Amino acid sequence: MTNLLQLQELLNIPKDITITSHRNPDGDAIGSSLALYHFLIKNGHHVKVIFPSEYPAFVAWMPGADKILIHDIEPDDCEAALKNSDFIFCLDYNSLSRVDKMGDYIESLEEKELVMIDHHLYPDIQSDYIYTKPEASSTCEMIYDFIHMLGKPLDIDIDIAEAILTGILTDTGSFKYNTTSHLFKVVAGLIEIGADDYKVQDLIFNSMNEKQLRLLGHCLTNRMEIIDEYKTGIIALTRKDYEFYDIQRGDTEGIVNFLLKMKHIKTAAFITEQPTVVKLSLRSKGDISVQEIATKHFKGGGHKNASGGYSFSGLRATVKKFKEILPEFKEMLTSE
Ligand code: 5GP
Numbered sequence: 001m002t003n004l005l006q007l008q009e010l011l012n013i014p015k016d017i018t019i020t021s022h023r024n025p026d027g028d029a030i031g032s033s034l035a036l037y038h039f040l041i042k043n044g045h046h047v048k049v050i051f052p053s054e055y056p057a058f059v060a061w062m063p064g065a066d067k068i069l070i071h072d073i074e075p076d077d078c079e080a081a082l083k084n085s086d087f088i089f090c091l092d093y094n095s096l097s098r099v100d101k102m103g104d105y106i107e108s109l110e111e112k113e114l115v116m117i118d119h120h121l122y123p124d125i126q127s128d129y130i131y132t133k134p135e136a137s138s139t140c141e142m143i144y145d146f147i148h149m150l151g152k153p154l155d156i157d158i159d160i161a162e163a164i165l166t167g168i169l170t171d172t173g174s175f176k177y178n179t180t181s182h183l184f185k186v187v188a189g190l191i192e193i194g195a196d197d198y199k200v201q202d203l204i205f206n207s208m209n210e211k212q213l214r215l216l217g218h219c220l221t222n223r224m225e226i227i228d229e230y231k232t233g234i235i236a237l238t239r240k241d242y243e244f245y246d247i248q249r250g251d252t253e254g255i256v257n258f259l260l261k262m263k264h265i266k267t268a269a270f271i272t273e274q275p276t277v278v279k280l281s282l283r284s285k286g287d288i289s290v291q292e293i294a295t296k297h298f299k300g301g302g303h304k305n306a307s308g309g310y311s312f313s314g315l316r317a318t319v320k321k322f323k324e325i326l327p328e329f330k331e332m333l334t335s336e
């Protein structure tokens with residue numbers, strides 16, 4: 001991490017700190033934010049957590065979740081917190097464009113000290129304090145290491161450990177991808193502290209309601225298209241689907257991964273018609289880089305095997321475009 005010693009010294013004195021994470025916060029965004037929140041509070045700081053948009057229901061059980069401010073709902077309180085803070089932590093994102101209006105506001109605060117902790121490729125935030133590690137499974141894994149780097153491992157209590165475990169479990173798909181020996185050592189450390197992995201998994205993964213499960217059935221039965229030639233699966237959801245199933249944020253979490261359950265499918269696209277944009281969620285197996293596809297054609301990015309992007313050209317046109325660009329990546333898509 002850049003300027004760690006300087007940051008360590010500055011954090012010895014109580015500060016006003018705002019922790020931010022990305023739009024549509026996932027388990028890693030909220031886990032890393034709340035883990036750092038509890039740690040900084042323990043160290044005497046005044047801390048607020050703010051997200052651009054609401055978090056999904058499956059993380060609402062986490063201690064501290066009820067105190068999170070949402071910029072879409074309370075922009076003035078969020079901007080006041082940002083304005084009054086000595087440090088703004090940017091967790092689980094590496095470009096201010098990922099936090100929309102909140103990013104514009106942060107950018108307008110010229111004197112602000114930003115601390116970026118993130119595991120995505122190609123960081124694009126100007127800051128004196130940057131900890132970036134694309135090979136890390138999750139930002140949560142990095143928060144565990146960050147607390148150790150500050151020399152405070154004993155501050156990690158059960159709440160912090162379970163918040164960290166949440167992001168690790170969601171970003172690795174329960175240890176299916178991005179695992180390293182270091183990650184398993186981190187997890188061993190969390191379990192030794194007392195984190196209850198069974199409880200956390202149950203809270204996160206067995207929290208669907210009937211509507212969500214029926215929506216999954218609808219996606220697989222009526223909205224799935226398989227393109228054998230490119231070993232690719234697509235699920236596209238219309239605005240009408242959103243209305244009929246009353247789809248809320250988080251309801252579609254994880255649906256894209258079902259496409260990869262087919263042995264011969266190596267690339268998956270979940271394409272949804274949102275109020276103002278069409279959003280793409282891309283996943284792949286092995287050496288196929290959906291990050292390349294998202295960056296080149298859909299103004300997006302992310303990781304090699306999990307990326308996203310968006311388009312303003314409508315659902316049908318976006319699905320059509322996605323299919324039309326597949327030949328360009330034929331070698332990569334069919335190599336496995
Ligand atoms: P998801 O499909 O779960 O929304 O996102 C998967 C990954 O792709 C995440 O790591 C996220 O950071 C990245 N991602 C999703 N949407 C976008 C986007 O619009 N722009 C960029 N740069 N990355 C995205």
Ligand code: MN
Pocket residue numbers: 028029092119138139171
């Ligand atoms: Mn992450």
